[in-house]
Amino acid sequence: MxxxxxPDAPRPAGPYSHAVRVGGFVYTAGFGPQHPDTGEVPEGVVAQTRQVLENLRVALRAVGAELDQVVKTTCHLRHPEADFAGFNEVYREFFDEPYPVRTTVGSELPGILVEIDAVAVSGDTAETA
Structure with a gap:
């Protein structure tokens, strides 16, 4: 493992790692929209989603993976009915077809609008169709 x-992602808010590679897979912690240098949270779901996905990208890179190796995401939205369209708009900027499988749920997210975690295949086992 x-x-x-x-060091390029926001510091963990608790006792956990950003990512782990085990076997042929990479698992990440859930990432919020905090800027890694300032800790500031941008306004609105579009800006927050963009920052979350940038945070996720650097966590994956810490174990040698990239966003194009992601096979599954779990996405939490504080206001799913109001924010789903804006969230999807940005999500499409970071992932290409065929998109990773995804679960999107409404969640209690104090102070933020979006959180995402991912599962990816590791670089040495990734295959493209």
Whole structure:
């Protein structure tokens, strides 16, 4: 197992690693929209989703993976009915077809609008169709 905490992602809010590579897979923690240098949270679901996905990207890179190796995401939206369209708009900027499988749920997210975690195949086992 290879555990990693990236200096380029926001510091963990608790006792956990950003990502772990085990076997042929990479698992990430859930990432919020905090800027890694300032800790600031941008306004609105579009800006927050963009920051979350940038945070996720650097966590994956800490264990040698990229967003195009993601096979599954779990996405939490504080206001799913109001924010789903804006969230999807940005999500499409980071993922290409065929999109990873995804679960999107409404969640209690104090102070933020979006949180995402991912499962990816590791670089040495990734195959493209």
């Amino acid at each position: 290879q555990f990693a905490t990236s």
